Amino acid sequence: MSRPAHLLTPASSAWPADVDPQRLHDLVAQVLERARAAGADAAEAGLTADSGLSVNVRLGEVDTLEYHRDKGLGVTLYFGRRKGSASTTDFSPRAIAETVAAAADIARYTSEDPCAGLPDAADLAREIPDLDLYHAWDLDADAAIALARECEAAALGFDARITNSEGATLDTHGGYRVYGNTHGFLAGYASSRHSLSCTVIGEEDGAMQRDYWYTVARHPEDLEPAEAVGRHAARRTVRRLGARSMTTGRMPVLFAPEVARGLVGHFLRAINGHALYRKASFLLDHLGRPVFPDWLDMDERPHLPRALGSAPFDNEGVATRSRHLVEGGVLKGYVLDSYSARRLGLHTTGNAGGTHNVFVGDSGLDFDGLLEKMGDGLLVTELMGQGVNPVTGDYSRGAAGFRIENGAIAGPVHEITIAGNLRDMYRGIVATGTDYDRRGNVITGSILVGEMTVAGR
Amino acid sequence: MSAPALDIARRVLLEPGGVDDGALQRTLDRIMGRAVDRADLYFQTVRHESWSLEDGIVREGSHGIDQGVGARAIAGEKTGFAYSDEIVAPALERAAEAARAIARSGGEGRIQAWRSVPGHDLYLPEDPLASLPAADKVALLRRVDQAARSADPRVSQVFVSLAGVHEVILVVDTEGTLAADVRPLVRLNVTVIAEQGGRREQGSAGGGGRFGYGWFLEDDRAGGFAREAVRQALVNLEAGEAPAGTMDVVLGPGWPGVLLHEAVGHGLEGDFNRKGSSAFAGRLGERVASPLCTVVDDGTLEHRRGSLNVDDEGVPTSRTVLIENGVLKGYMQDRLNARLMGMAPTGNGRRESYAHLPMPRMTNTFMLPGAHDPQEIIASVQRGLYAVNFGGGQVDITSGKFVFSACEAYLIENGRVTRPVKGATLVGNGPDVLTRVTMVGNDLQLDTGIGTCGKEGQSVPVGVGQPTLKVEGLTVGGTAH
Numbered sequence: 001m002s003r004p005a006h007l008l009t010p011a012s013s014a015w016p017a018d019v020d021p022q023r024l025h026d027l028v029a030q031v032l033e034r035a036r037a038a039g040a041d042a043a044e045a046g047l048t049a050d051s052g053l054s055v056n057v058r059l060g061e062v063d064t065l066e067y068h069r070d071k072g073l074g075v076t077l078y079f080g081r082r083k084g085s086a087s088t089t090d091f092s093p094r095a096i097a098e099t100v101a102a103a104a105d106i107a108r109y110t111s112e113d114p115c116a117g118l119p120d121a122a123d124l125a126r127e128i129p130d131l132d133l134y135h136a137w138d139l140d141a142d143a144a145i146a147l148a149r150e151c152e153a154a155a156l157g158f159d160a161r162i163t164n165s166e167g168a169t170l171d172t173h174g175g176y177r178v179y180g181n182t183h184g185f186l187a188g189y190a191s192s193r194h195s196l197s198c199t200v201i202g203e204e205d206g207a208m209q210r211d212y213w214y215t216v217a218r219h220p221e222d223l224e225p226a227e228a229v230g231r232h233a234a235r236r237t238v239r240r241l242g243a244r245s246m247t248t249g250r251m252p253v254l255f256a257p258e259v260a261r262g263l264v265g266h267f268l269r270a271i272n273g274h275a276l277y278r279k280a281s282f283l284l285d286h287l288g289r290p291v292f293p294d295w296l297d298m299d300e301r302p303h304l305p306r307a308l309g310s311a312p313f314d315n316e317g318v319a320t321r322s323r324h325l326v327e328g329g330v331l332k333g334y335v336l337d338s339y340s341a342r343r344l345g346l347h348t349t350g351n352a353g354g355t356h357n358v359f360v361g362d363s364g365l366d367f368d369g370l371l372e373k374m375g376d377g378l379l380v381t382e383l384m385g386q387g388v389n390p391v392t393g394d395y396s397r398g399a400a401g402f403r404i405e406n407g408a409i410a411g412p413v414h415e416i417t418i419a420g421n422l423r424d425m426y427r428g429i430v431a432t433g434t435d436y437d438r439r440g441n442v443i444t445g446s447i448l449v450g451e452m453t454v455a456g457r
Numbered sequence: 458m459s460a461p462a463l464d465i466a467r468r469v470l471l472e473p474g475g476v477d478d479g480a481l482q483r484t485l486d487r488i489m490g491r492a493v494d495r496a497d498l499y500f501q502t503v504r505h506e507s508w509s510l511e512d513g514i515v516r517e518g519s520h521g522i523d524q525g526v527g528a529r530a531i532a533g534e535k536t537g538f539a540y541s542d543e544i545v546a547p548a549l550e551r552a553a554e555a556a557r558a559i560a561r562s563g564g565e566g567r568i569q570a571w572r573s574v575p576g577h578d579l580y581l582p583e584d585p586l587a588s589l590p591a592a593d594k595v596a597l598l599r600r601v602d603q604a605a606r607s608a609d610p611r612v613s614q615v616f617v618s619l620a621g622v623h624e625v626i627l628v629v630d631t632e633g634t635l636a637a638d639v640r641p642l643v644r645l646n647v648t649v650i651a652e653q654g655g656r657r658e659q660g661s662a663g664g665g666g667r668f669g670y671g672w673f674l675e676d677d678r679a680g681g682f683a684r685e686a687v688r689q690a691l692v693n694l695e696a697g698e699a700p701a702g703t704m705d706v707v708l709g710p711g712w713p714g715v716l717l718h719e720a721v722g723h724g725l726e727g728d729f730n731r732k733g734s735s736a737f738a739g740r741l742g743e744r745v746a747s748p749l750c751t752v753v754d755d756g757t758l759e760h761r762r763g764s765l766n767v768d769d770e771g772v773p774t775s776r777t778v779l780i781e782n783g784v785l786k787g788y789m790q791d792r793l794n795a796r797l798m799g800m801a802p803t804g805n806g807r808r809e810s811y812a813h814l815p816m817p818r819m820t821n822t823f824m825l826p827g828a829h830d831p832q833e834i835i836a837s838v839q840r841g842l843y844a845v846n847f848g849g850g851q852v853d854i855t856s857g858k859f860v861f862s863a864c865e866a867y868l869i870e871n872g873r874v875t876r877p878v879k880g881a882t883l884v885g886n887g888p889d890v891l892t893r894v895t896m897v898g899n900d901l902q903l904d905t906g907i908g909t910c911g912k913e914g915q916s917v918p919v920g921v922g923q924p925t926l927k928v929e930g931l932t933v934g935g936t937a938h
Contacts, residue, residue, distance in 0.1 A: 058732070067539040067555045070812060072523075085519035089542045095522070102520040106506075109591045111514035141558060164733050201734055201855055208736065210855040243856070248702040248938055278511065279614055279657065280650060384851045385860035387882035387934070391650060391659045396699070396882040396934040398851070398860030415858050417882050417934025419701065453936045455701035455884075 050175030058167030154230030257437035273340025282393030302356035315353030492564035569633030582639030588669025636771030660689030664905030699935025709845035727794035736857035746891030756820030823922030827897025898925030
């Protein structure tokens with residue numbers, strides 16, 4: 001094949017010192033050339049190179065110091081409507097030749113699939129916006145250890161009931177990603193991710209509890225201070241001491257932001273094209289129909305600078321775009337890549353690999369306002385287990401949190417379950433909070449569900 | 458195993474990059490030039506493939522190679538770690554240099570002469586990817602699809618996947634260990650969706666172990682998995698609301714042993730007990746279960762998914778008694794935690810890959826059989842739940858609270874299994890739940906080879922098992938109240 005028609009790199013972006021973007025772009029271009037030479041009608045290849053440092057400090061001493069350096073390359077070849085894929089961590093010419101050959105060999109045995117193939121050329125990103133996703137952290141091992149130590153010390157000194165620790169972990173990573181296909185698309189960008197977390201153990205009346213807190217950002221200056229992370233982790237642990245079960249019954253349930261994110265995640269998986277064409281979703285045929293209460297909006301914003309879920313293009317080079325997923329409670333769009341879109345007779349939404357920064361609109365109340373609105377019920381701060389049936393929406397998970405009486409926290413609870421059906425839970429949302437948690441790809445405040453079954457004693 | 462596995466490992470891992478014993482020696486010497494207590498190098502290559510079928514066509518296939526070497530240095534309780542995906546002398550030296558940064562300069566640790574570790578012979582050093590021609594793998598997927606579709610007209614969707622892994626490892630340390638293992642692993646899974654009157658439910662089944670793909674063809678095992686998945690989906694089409702609240706629960710044999718994995722297994726891993734973060738810490742010799750309960754972790758079962766000839770630190774796996782007649786007897790250990798606790802390693806040092814640090818992990822964890830006929834156990838329950846299949850589980854080892862989620866369950870009313878109920882999560886307290894086991898069946902089964910355990914971001918294959926059990930007073934998370 002010919003050289004790619006255009007090579008796209010964001011103009012002003014930086015990249016890690018140990019990465020040579022040109023070399024990585026060339027490597028992907030060579031893989032695509034080899035794919036053509038192997039007789040493929042079309043091909044696509046993705047490459048990542050990532051390095052970083054991770055330290056864990058426990059009870060003031062270094063527990064582990066880890067240096068990370070990972071790379072990988074994956075390629076898919078299309079022969080007509082048959083395809084085969086292969087991957088390698090070895091970028092030597094011999095390994096790359098073998099990888100392309102392995103993909104070609106597999107394609108001899110897979111079936112004709114009329115929907116298989118590259119995305120339409122018209123959907124590919126034409127320019128790569130600089131989303132400000134890469135910021136190196138000039139931090140050596142000693143400085144990383146010092147920060148982790150400061151974080152854990154703040155947690156250990158917070159309260160006499162904090163008796164033990166799983167430590168504080170500082171993690172800093174930077175990397176570069178390239179994607180190319182035989183439509184002539186070839187583009188890459190750098191990104192970074194830095195985090196600091198702390199987990200401590202408290203003890204009261206012979207019973208132990210643990211909890212944690214973390215901060216994560218693209219830019220080190222956006223991280224919470226180490227001491228604040230430690231104190232917050234300790235505060236969360238201490239408030240769980242003395243937890244008990246509670247009486248079985250039906251009641252309102254308030255999902256704190258760190259678990260509300262998961263509730264939204266189940267929705268995003270249910271409207272994913274792959275679940276839909278497989279008829280493995282409890283939200284089949286819901287496009288244009290109400291799923292949430294009529295005041296609730298949900299948006300996808302892929303181009304937010306520095307945000308953790310931002311991406312200029314998706315995993316098949318398709319341009320990402322801001323859009324409404326839910327407007328006035330009504331489902332406005334599915335989450336589609338080009339394959340699932342073809343299966344459903346729809347158009348890709350630029351979501352190969354998932355969604356990018358999903359925002360859940362709030363109904364105007366802050367956290368205290370939500371407690372007040374709930375009156376009596378359960379605040380959930382931790383969920384356990386996988387008890388969600390994606391086909392039926394049946395939901396039953398282990399939980400821990402707090403009994404709420406007259407709009408105030410009355411005491412910690414654990415060894416309970418909360419259960420319902422996600423369709424009813426979504427329609428039964430009473431309020432969403434302004435207490436946004438921005439540490440992930442789903443950005444939401446607390447979510448108050450009108451009624452669920454809580455099982456305990 | 459040792460001789461052929463070691464020969465294969467040298468040929469596959471060391472020779473292509475020209476790494477000889479001298480290079481290994483120099484690398485370990487370099488690490489021990491600091492105040493380091495011990496160090497090891499872990500070489501690994503993994504070739505893996507997967508094939509998947511949906512809508513009656515083999516839609517995807519993939520093949521991958523991942524290889525590299527991890528260098529670890531331990532000084533007291535501190536661990537330094539670095540790795541490389543190139544197995545050549547300069548990369549080894551760079552990894553060693555980074556790993557030893559954990560310790561002060563000025564040490565002069567000695568390296569013991571290597572002795573090859575005699576590991577077990579639990580599976581053949583074979584390459585499962587080469588155990589069946591590609592055309593036959595594809596034909597196997599199609600046969601499973603056909604078996605599921607012909608089992609019942611209500612089956613509307615069938616997904617089948619087939620995966621194989623060929624892993625070769627070699628570990629060498631400063632205390633004289635030289636060990637290798639060649640580990641085949643295969644897995645087949647089938648998921649179906651059945652429809653009836655506008656209602657849709659799914660069922661899932663599968664299995665595998667440490668052998669070639671031929672195992673799926675014996676006795677029509679693959680077809681059996683297809684029929685089992687259909688049976689579950691059809692049961693769930695009839696399922697009503699699950700009960701909510703605390704009640705007696707009878708757990709079926711085999712995979713429901715995920716109870717043991719979550720309730721006691723993780724809490725008995727050495728690292729959590731050394732650090733005092735487990736609800737079981739400091740309780741060796743105490744009663745933690747009813748006298749009916751004896752629980753073991755056994756990495757020496759032939760061909761099992763959780764079995765290993767040697768663990769990832771070169772220690773032969775063993776059968777470790779965790780709980781004997783209700784009394785806590787032992788922890789699962791890797792070398793680091795065993796040394797720090799003054800105990801012997803138990804062959805439970807495992808890691809996801811060369812790019813991850815080893816830690817104490819389970820192998821195959823199960824409860825030994827008791828005296829009761831399973832029917833007798835069910836007949837003893839007035840009102841309760843009979844749970845025979847599960848999705849997965851999770852535990853908070855510090856509070857001891859654990860969950861596991863049933864995906865096939867029935868009501869027991871007046872000593873009889875009456876009607877199916879929807880999946881529900883069960884919650885309990887690890888140090889307490891086995892004290893409420895009041896009957897243990899005589900029907901011990903191990904799972905079919907489907908388990909994967911996640912801990913601190915690392916996944917490893919494991920096995921579980923148990924006989925039919927009656928547990929009094931578990932919390933069941935249904936919606937019917």
